[in-house]
Amino acid sequence: MQLNGIGKHSIRFLSDKASRFVPKGGVYPKGFMVGGIHCGVKKDGKSLDLAILTNTHGKSAVASAVFTTNKFKAAPVQVSSKIVKEKKGEEINSLVVNSGNANAVTGSQGMKDAQDMITVTDSALGNPTNSSLVMSTGVIGNNLPISKILSGIPQLAGGNLGNTHEDWLNCAQAICTTDTFPKLVSKSFELNGHTYTLAGLAKGAGMICPNMATLLGFFVTDAPVSASALDQILKFATDRSFNSISVDGDMSTNDTIVAIANGAAGGELIDNTASSAESFGILQREITGFAQQLAQLVVRDGEGATKFITISVKNALSYGDAKIIASSIANSSLFKTAMYGNDANWGRILCAIGYSQVSSGDSINPAKTNVSFIPSDGSSKLKLLVNGEPEVVDEKRASEILSVEDIEVEIDLGTGGGQECKFWTCDLTHEYITINGDYRS
Amino acid sequence: MQLNGIGKHSIRFLSDKASRFVPKGGVYPKGFMVGGIHCGVKKDGKSLDLAILTNTHGKSAVASAVFTTNKFKAAPVQVSSKIVKEKKGEEINSLVVNSGNANAVTGSQGMKDAQDMITVTDSALGNPTNSSLVMSTGVIGNNLPISKILSGIPQLAGGNLGNTHEDWLNCAQAICTTDTFPKLVSKSFELNGHTYTLAGLAKGAGMICPNMATLLGFFVTDAPVSASALDQILKFATDRSFNSISVDGDMSTNDTIVAIANGAAGGELIDNTASSAESFGILQREITGFAQQLAQLVVRDGEGATKFITISVKNALSYGDAKIIASSIANSSLFKTAMYGNDANWGRILCAIGYSQVSSGDSINPAKTNVSFIPSDGSSKLKLLVNGEPEVVDEKRASEILSVEDIEVEIDLGTGGGQECKFWTCDLTHEYITINGDYRS
Numbered sequence: 001m002q003l004n005g006i007g008k009h010s011i012r013f014l015s016d017k018a019s020r021f022v023p024k025g026g027v028y029p030k031g032f033m034v035g036g037i038h039c040g041v042k043k044d045g046k047s048l049d050l051a052i053l054t055n056t057h058g059k060s061a062v063a064s065a066v067f068t069t070n071k072f073k074a075a076p077v078q079v080s081s082k083i084v085k086e087k088k089g090e091e092i093n094s095l096v097v098n099s100g101n102a103n104a105v106t107g108s109q110g111m112k113d114a115q116d117m118i119t120v121t122d123s124a125l126g127n128p129t130n131s132s133l134v135m136s137t138g139v140i141g142n143n144l145p146i147s148k149i150l151s152g153i154p155q156l157a158g159g160n161l162g163n164t165h166e167d168w169l170n171c172a173q174a175i176c177t178t179d180t181f182p183k184l185v186s187k188s189f190e191l192n193g194h195t196y197t198l199a200g201l202a203k204g205a206g207m208i209c210p211n212m213a214t215l216l217g218f219f220v221t222d223a224p225v226s227a228s229a230l231d232q233i234l235k236f237a238t239d240r241s242f243n244s245i246s247v248d249g250d251m252s253t254n255d256t257i258v259a260i261a262n263g264a265a266g267g268e269l270i271d272n273t274a275s276s277a278e279s280f281g282i283l284q285r286e287i288t289g290f291a292q293q294l295a296q297l298v299v300r301d302g303e304g305a306t307k308f309i310t311i312s313v314k315n316a317l318s319y320g321d322a323k324i325i326a327s328s329i330a331n332s333s334l335f336k337t338a339m340y341g342n343d344a345n346w347g348r349i350l351c352a353i354g355y356s357q358v359s360s361g362d363s364i365n366p367a368k369t370n371v372s373f374i375p376s377d378g379s380s381k382l383k384l385l386v387n388g389e390p391e392v393v394d395e396k397r398a399s400e401i402l403s404v405e406d407i408e409v410e411i412d413l414g415t416g417g418g419q420e421c422k423f424w425t426c427d428l429t430h431e432y433i434t435i436n437g438d439y440r441s
Numbered sequence: 442m443q444l445n446g447i448g449k450h451s452i453r454f455l456s457d458k459a460s461r462f463v464p465k466g467g468v469y470p471k472g473f474m475v476g477g478i479h480c481g482v483k484k485d486g487k488s489l490d491l492a493i494l495t496n497t498h499g500k501s502a503v504a505s506a507v508f509t510t511n512k513f514k515a516a517p518v519q520v521s522s523k524i525v526k527e528k529k530g531e532e533i534n535s536l537v538v539n540s541g542n543a544n545a546v547t548g549s550q551g552m553k554d555a556q557d558m559i560t561v562t563d564s565a566l567g568n569p570t571n572s573s574l575v576m577s578t579g580v581i582g583n584n585l586p587i588s589k590i591l592s593g594i595p596q597l598a599g600g601n602l603g604n605t606h607e608d609w610l611n612c613a614q615a616i617c618t619t620d621t622f623p624k625l626v627s628k629s630f631e632l633n634g635h636t637y638t639l640a641g642l643a644k645g646a647g648m649i650c651p652n653m654a655t656l657l658g659f660f661v662t663d664a665p666v667s668a669s670a671l672d673q674i675l676k677f678a679t680d681r682s683f684n685s686i687s688v689d690g691d692m693s694t695n696d697t698i699v700a701i702a703n704g705a706a707g708g709e710l711i712d713n714t715a716s717s718a719e720s721f722g723i724l725q726r727e728i729t730g731f732a733q734q735l736a737q738l739v740v741r742d743g744e745g746a747t748k749f750i751t752i753s754v755k756n757a758l759s760y761g762d763a764k765i766i767a768s769s770i771a772n773s774s775l776f777k778t779a780m781y782g783n784d785a786n787w788g789r790i791l792c793a794i795g796y797s798q799v800s801s802g803d804s805i806n807p808a809k810t811n812v813s814f815i816p817s818d819g820s821s822k823l824k825l826l827v828n829g830e831p832e833v834v835d836e837k838r839a840s841e842i843l844s845v846e847d848i849e850v851e852i853d854l855g856t857g858g859g860q861e862c863k864f865w866t867c868d869l870t871h872e873y874i875t876i877n878g879d880y881r882s
Binding site for chain 1: 510511512546581692693694774778779781782784787791792794795796805807826829830831869871873
């Protein structure tokens with residue numbers, strides 16, 4: 001396994017996180033082949049920088065995608081979103097991804113390069129025109145070394161794709177920039193008497209100069225799903241996973257989440273109609289949980305992060321306002337720095353709840369708000385604020401709870417609304433400042 | 442001059458900033474007396490912690506106030522906002538402020554304490570009931586040591602108020618928590634043949650445990666203004682000053698900005714009617730510029746800040762969207778950390794523009810967006826992005842521009858809209874993390 005782009009600052013965490021979060025094996029969906037090679041975008045001459053994922057099942061796959069809402073959309077985002085829209089998610093079989101260069105802010109040449117990557121991939125795989133999507137991540141403002149990529153594609157497609165754990169790891173590695181470990185998860189589940197499998201890859205939290213920490217995520221499954229059902233599920237799952245995490249609150253020009261389903265494991269088509277409501281519900285739950293697992297790996301690899309923090313908002317009037325409140329806490333620099341310092345500072349949590357831009361004034365009632373820490377060892381929760389009144393906090397116990405890597409903050413809004421939301425973030429550390437501020441020195 | 446609450450981390454900046462930003466003298470408005478004493482809220486037994494500002498002009502003053510929009514409003518905010526509303530800004534003559542305890546999240550006792558501070562101040566100054574406003578800043582979640590404060594008020598009001606530079610500095614010092622220097626500005630200007638004077642005080646950026654960095658600001662003037670005109674001017678000025686700064690994006694439970702005008706310098710009443718439109722415009726411009734000066738001092742004292750950054754957004758379709766874009770950049774951790782590292786990272790600026798939540802899609806056109814650095818020495822600007830295309834940047838020149846304390850980033854949106862906005866922020870530094878994360882250790 002190649003680990004590329006590791007700077008002096010992240011190296012100390014690497015072996016630990018890689019050994020804890022990179023799986024030693026996996027179960028992979030039927031009818032897909034994947035792989036990654038070095039084609040020459042990354043300048044060290046060896047790090048993997050080109051990935052392909054393709055459907056090899058007899059019939060065409062369906063796809064859905066969620067793209068960045070940033071106004072400055074990179075060329076691959078513009079080209080891929082056009083294809084998904086035009087084809088309504090039907091007959092999309094492959095993904096081609098390069099790392100090391102984001103093909104963002106690259107003008108008309110960038111658009112041509114993105115389209116060429118698709119055309120060459122389709123041709124190398126023997127697929128019809130525009131049955132691939134393209135993604136790029138890395139440096140912005142420079143044109144791609146396109147000839148290297150266009151030579152690399154047939155080389156990778158020609159004999160370097162497979163379905164082993166090693167192939168999936170190579171694929172996950174080839175989309176990384178300065179991620180300190182490749183992010184890969186897989187699982188099987190039963191539905192309607194069939195065994196279906198999900199595999200997912202992601203990258204995030206990587207810093208490159210000049211950069212944004214681009215977030216890419218892919219799920220593939222051999223379950224039989226309609227394009228429309230997959231679209232609905234991906235949006236639901238992304239809302240509750242990749243759109244419920246925050247490393248530093250910035251959203252890149254290249255962020256893309258894609259799902260592909262080829263139906264290779266057989267069974268009845270899962271649609272978003274009344275007749276398959278139960279199957280749809282099960283698949284949605286599976287994909288959502290799976291997407292959360294993948295998104296959490298991005299948080300664990302957050303730049304300079306030493307803590308993995310879960311914000312649970314309960315008893316909210318609406319899911320939307322629960323998420324606005326959770327996000328407000330997760331993005332508070334004061335809160336994130338307090339977590340780094342093992343400081344049970346409920347004032348900062350309260351403050352972030354209070355200034356969150358909830359849509360309904362009834363969503364927050366100071367006199368009914370409760371804040372607690374949930375210990376990761378399963379012991380009873382430590383109450384900080386009960387019905388808006390501060391508790392006398394056992395500082396020693398608080399410090400114990402906060403000194404471990406995994407921290408959960410529970411906010412019970414006490415509205416009786418019953419809605420809830422989970423959000424994941426990391427702490428704000430000296431290491432973050434060093435990585436993002438000092439790396440040129 | 443007392444300087445209280447200085448921790449080990451800020452001491453190194455203190456003497457420098459204090460000598461550069463604390464005035465050696467000033468011009469102060471007629472008909473006001475101010476002062477500050479130590480009454481015992483702060484535990485060191487000597488730091489100033491109680492301030493009073495009062496109108497001594499024969500007739501009643503008018504006041505306007507802008508309060509935090511945080512849902513968790515501290516008791517003094519609730520009590521003061523009720524008085525301003527009920528009295529429509531008329532006949533408000535005094536402010537009483539304590540530092541060291543924010544009287545926030547303190548239940549019904551907190552409400553009673555806030556009201557008692559007003560009642561005792563009115564009585565000590567011989568004013569009618571509810572002609573004072575109250576403010577508190579400091580620790581949250583603890584009740585005030587109210588008997589110390591209520592004994593301190595008549596002591597301060599009885600013989601410790603005055604109108605000298607020393608009195609104003611004492612007043613400015615007494616509202617500080619962990620500010621590294623007191624924030625005081627004053628100026629005179631001509632209008633309708635009269636000389637009017639403005640004095641302003643602020644505190645901000647202070648960290649105390651558990652804390653929010655409460656922002657308090659006061660302006661007083663001897664110009665004759667109607668309550669309604671003052672209200673309109675204060676809202677306009679606050680939008681463009683205290684609401685156009687960001688240290689860490691958090692908004693406290695206690696934030697309050699107050700303006701008081703007593704008309705002691707004579708002249709015709711300035712109202713927001715057609716007949717006094719010209720005078721109104723001049724006064725609004727004066728107060729806005731003055732408020733910006735004061736707000737900028739808060740940024741300069743930002744926790745751990747080493748850079749003072751001006752974000753100028755030009756050629757916007759609306760002031761509102763210009764401000765949303767400027768605020769998005771000013772609150773980007775990636776941008777703020779790049780400034781700390783003297784890194785000309787236009788990608789992070791572009792990214793923050795792109796994800797800003799502008800109200801109109803037309804406000805941002807990637808192909809017309811320009812980003813430049815404006816050198817603080819008046820030399821010609823360094824273009825980073827022209828009409829959405831990256832420039833080849835002279836890194837040495839960029840590094841020179843960024844290595845000084847004052848940095849200006851200009852974003853020309855190229856919409857032809859002609860609206861503009863300025864926003865001020867500071868960098869995100871190791872020191873910020875140390876102050877906010879490590880202070881318990």
